[in-house]
Amino acid sequence: MSKVKNILLVGVGGQGTILTSKILSTALLDAGYDVKMSEVHGMAQRGGSVTTQVRYGEKVYSPIIGKGQADILVSFEVMEAMRWIDYLNPDGDIIVNNYSINSAPILSGKAEYPSGILEELSKKAKTKVVDAFKTAEELGNIKVQNIVLLGALVKKFKLDDINWEEAIKNNVKPKFLEINLKAFESGKEL
Amino acid sequence: MKELLTGNEAIARGAYEAGVEFAAAYPGTPSTEILENIPKYKEIYCEWAPNEKVSVEVSVGASMAGARVLTAMKHVGMNVAADPLFTYAYLGVNGGFVIVSADDPGMHSSQNEQDNRYYARHAKMPLIEPSDSQEAKDFIIEAYDISEKYDVPVLFRITTRICHSKTIVELGERKNVGVKAYSRNIEKFVATPARAKVHHYELEEKLKKLEEYSNTTFLNKEEINDSEIGIITSGISYNYAREVFGDSASYLKLGFTFPIPKEKIINFSKKFKTIYVIEENEPFLETEIKALGINVIGKEKIPICDELNPDIVREALLGEKTDRIEIVKEKVVSRPPTLCSGCPHRGIFFELSKRKDTVITGDIGCYTLGSAEPLNAMDSVVCMGAGISAAHGFAKVFEKTGRKTKVFGIVGDSTFFHSGMTSLLDIVYNNSNVCSIILDNRITGMTGHQENPGTGYTLMGEKAPVVSIEKICEAMGIKNITVINPNNLTETKNALNFHTELNEPSVIIAKWPCALKRFSEEDKKQFDLSVKKYKVNPDKCKKCRMCTKTGCPSISFDKEKGASIDINTCIGCSVCYQACPFGAIEKVGEENV
Numbered sequence: 001m002s003k004v005k006n007i008l009l010v011g012v013g014g015q016g017t018i019l020t021s022k023i024l025s026t027a028l029l030d031a032g033y034d035v036k037m038s039e040v041h042g043m044a045q046r047g048g049s050v051t052t053q054v055r056y057g058e059k060v061y062s063p064i065i066g067k068g069q070a071d072i073l074v075s076f077e078v079m080e081a082m083r084w085i086d087y088l089n090p091d092g093d094i095i096v097n098n099y100s101i102n103s104a105p106i107l108s109g110k111a112e113y114p115s116g117i118l119e120e121l122s123k124k125a126k127t128k129v130v131d132a133f134k135t136a137e138e139l140g141n142i143k144v145q146n147i148v149l150l151g152a153l154v155k156k157f158k159l160d161d162i163n164w165e166e167a168i169k170n171n172v173k174p175k176f177l178e179i180n181l182k183a184f185e186s187g188k189e190l
Numbered sequence: 191m192k193e194l195l196t197g198n199e200a201i202a203r204g205a206y207e208a209g210v211e212f213a214a215a216y217p218g219t220p221s222t223e224i225l226e227n228i229p230k231y232k233e234i235y236c237e238w239a240p241n242e243k244v245s246v247e248v249s250v251g252a253s254m255a256g257a258r259v260l261t262a263m264k265h266v267g268m269n270v271a272a273d274p275l276f277t278y279a280y281l282g283v284n285g286g287f288v289i290v291s292a293d294d295p296g297m298h299s300s301q302n303e304q305d306n307r308y309y310a311r312h313a314k315m316p317l318i319e320p321s322d323s324q325e326a327k328d329f330i331i332e333a334y335d336i337s338e339k340y341d342v343p344v345l346f347r348i349t350t351r352i353c354h355s356k357t358i359v360e361l362g363e364r365k366n367v368g369v370k371a372y373s374r375n376i377e378k379f380v381a382t383p384a385r386a387k388v389h390h391y392e393l394e395e396k397l398k399k400l401e402e403y404s405n406t407t408f409l410n411k412e413e414i415n416d417s418e419i420g421i422i423t424s425g426i427s428y429n430y431a432r433e434v435f436g437d438s439a440s441y442l443k444l445g446f447t448f449p450i451p452k453e454k455i456i457n458f459s460k461k462f463k464t465i466y467v468i469e470e471n472e473p474f475l476e477t478e479i480k481a482l483g484i485n486v487i488g489k490e491k492i493p494i495c496d497e498l499n500p501d502i503v504r505e506a507l508l509g510e511k512t513d514r515i516e517i518v519k520e521k522v523v524s525r526p527p528t529l530c531s532g533c534p535h536r537g538i539f540f541e542l543s544k545r546k547d548t549v550i551t552g553d554i555g556c557y558t559l560g561s562a563e564p565l566n567a568m569d570s571v572v573c574m575g576a577g578i579s580a581a582h583g584f585a586k587v588f589e590k591t592g593r594k595t596k597v598f599g600i601v602g603d604s605t606f607f608h609s610g611m612t613s614l615l616d617i618v619y620n621n622s623n624v625c626s627i628i629l630d631n632r633i634t635g636m637t638g639h640q641e642n643p644g645t646g647y648t649l650m651g652e653k654a655p656v657v658s659i660e661k662i663c664e665a666m667g668i669k670n671i672t673v674i675n676p677n678n679l680t681e682t683k684n685a686l687n688f689h690t691e692l693n694e695p696s697v698i699i700a701k702w703p704c705a706l707k708r709f710s711e712e713d714k715k716q717f718d719l720s721v722k723k724y725k726v727n728p729d730k731c732k733k734c735r736m737c738t739k740t741g742c743p744s745i746s747f748d749k750e751k752g753a754s755i756d757i758n759t760c761i762g763c764s765v766c767y768q769a770c771p772f773g774a775i776e777k778v779g780e781e782n783v
């Protein structure tokens with residue numbers, strides 16, 4: 001089973017994790033891999049914590065992984081990386097968007113957004129902090145931070161020789177294609 | 191052609207390829223996208239039914255009329271639909287009949303974790319369990335052949351991880367089976383006691399033949415490796431088993447799980463020293479296999495509660511734990527789902543949260559979140575419809591004991607049409623002092639915005655009559671019906687005050703479209719849906735936190751700086767503006783300078 005790669009994407013409902021995993025899995029499929037992707041719908045989408053898992057290799061059985069099995073954890077939000085870190089293989093990588101979203105207890109002043117999460121993450125695993133939000137903002141649309149993160153993932157996972165442009169084209173509206181492609185390229189450089 | 195499809199998409203595709211002519215469902219996670227994916231196949235007529243029982247009954251009619259039919263629902267939906275199913279199993283079909291039950295192990299979005307495979311045994315219907323999207327598509331085609339050949343409805347059971355996982359599917363062509371001839375057949379389709387007696391005998395005979403089929407079908411297959419361990423499994427659990435044991439075990443992978451293939455199981459079991467039965471939730475297979483006198487290991491090791499994954503199977507059967515990184519608990523704050531910014535449910539729950547001495551029986555939908563912090567404005571949630579009926583029970587007991595507490599029963603629009611209507615009928619008929627509140631956000635929100643009888647559109651995108659909730663209540667005999675804009679707190683509060691004083695069944699309809707809905711032309715005409723923005727004037731903010739008590743995710747609070755509003759996500763419902771006792775929240779563009 002060692003050949004199967006496991007990618008775990010986590011974030012907050014509305015951040016575009018599902019679209020990212022869709023692009024990721026269709027591209028991997030076209031590159032000839034067996035692919036399984038699992039997402040959670042429903043209640044969690046109302047501002048809750050969301051995860052999707054993408055697995056690929058020669059032959060994939062389970063669409064989901066257990067704890068300690070992700071080769072890479074791509075977190076669209078800082079605190080979510082810590083929430084899901086037990087799913088990461090201790091030798092695996094973290095890519096984390098340097099962007100925080102307050103959850104309900106924090107918004108209402110009942111709790112504070114924990115400080116120093118990035119430092120803690122770096123102590124626990126190989127962590128790359130990516131300014132995807134800032135990059136997307138500079139490009140003119142904060143929505144494309146998910147594609148910036150996709151770029152960062154592709155770079156880290158050495159998946160450059162896959163036709164990403166095609167996959168992005170097939171999954172975003174034509175009028176947003178250019179900005180998404182730019183976001184992708186920026187992500188690879190971060 | 192190969193495509194990555196979710197199990198739900200694959201089932202829709204399979205129905206198309208199988209020549210299905212008619213499909214009906216009531217939405218419910220994780221089943222919803224099955225029907226949502228049907229309209230793209232123009233050959234199939236499809237509809238949202240108001241509830242699962244109706245969905246099964248219209249499908250029964252269509253099957254009797256000779257069409258291949260598909261009906262789908264979440265697991266608890268089958269409880270609602272059970273009545274017609276049990277009898278249709280006796281009668282048998284004309285056009286093939288397949289009912290999909292999408293179970294939710296792990297309860298990602300459900301109120302219980304029931305294992306609907308038991309319905310197959312209970313209603314005496316053959317049971318099919320696919321393990322990925324390819325099988326979902328292929329097996330459903332086979333399901334129609336079984337249904338027509340053996341003259342029975344078929345239960346097709348999937349689980350969340352089948353529904354919502356994308357796996358590779360090889361697409362095929364549609365079989366044009368057409369619609370079978372129909373002519374009146376009283377002996378077959380009219381279930382009087384005398385005929386049902388005959389049907390029961392016939393059904394037992396059919397089950398014997400289905401057991402023979404079970405022993406020979408390609409749906410149940412052995413994968414033999416050089417091993418001492420044999421694993422009997424079905425559905426998604428097969429993949430978890432494969433993941434953990436690889437080629438170090440042999441498998442009896444069951445896709446047709448009722449009636450179980452007894453002979454095949456006995457033969458398989460003879461070959462191995464140890465037999466594991468790996469299945470999620472209940473010991474459905476295990477109990478039947480143990481009844482054959484076979485010594486297997488199952489639920490004494492594998493948990494009944496919650497969903498499985500490869501990790502849990504590995505730990506349970508091999509005692510091996512994967513290395514993992516510990517979470518630093520102080521660095522994580524919970525992130526529960528919340529009512530969205532601008533959600534029209536907020537105003538009414540905010541007003542209800544301030545009232546003392548009330549009982550609020552809630553129901554299932556986005557508005558269940560009225561029970562969450564900081565609103566906490568709910569006493570109960572059980573099942574669809576109970577929001578109104580449970581209120582009646584409360585009110586009757588309070589009446590008996592002289593308790594003065596006002597009882598409010600809350601349902602959404604889709605829930606009202608689903609089963610809230612009959613509950614309200616009981617309140618009128620048996621007269622209780624309940625104020626029913628119908629939260630009409632003009633859509634079925636929680637499950638992802640499906641049309642319903644009140645929205646003016648069908649699943650196929652056609653215009654439909656807009657059923658008036660107000661007129662239904664009126665026709666039932668409710669004298670006091672108040673329609674309010676729930677974003678207007680004064681209007682909301684006045685209505686609650688007025689209805690609290692009433693001593694009769696009454697109704698408040700809170701009517702405003704869901705903030706995430708794609709607004710129809712009618713919505714745009716009827717409501718002012720322009721986006722406005724609000725902001726906090728820091729000089730006026732007294733840090734009283736009243737605005738945070740609305741639970742709006744656009745509002746945050748800082749001990750030093752006071753409240754602030756995220757301009758990107760605020761849509762201007764103005765609930766916080768009205769809630770602020772100090773006039774510190776101002777409409778952007780209309781600030782008091």
Ligand SMILES: Cc1ncc(C[n+]2csc(CCOP(=O)(O)OP(=O)(O)O)c2C)c(N)n1
Nearest residue numbers: 218554555556557602603604605634635636
């Ligand atoms: C018997 C049954 N069928 C389906 C569901 C799934 N379900 C949960 S909430 C909901 C829709 C609620 O819509 P509505 O009442 O309009 O409230 P909203 O979410 O829009 O606030 C559905 C279909 C369920 N829980 N139980």
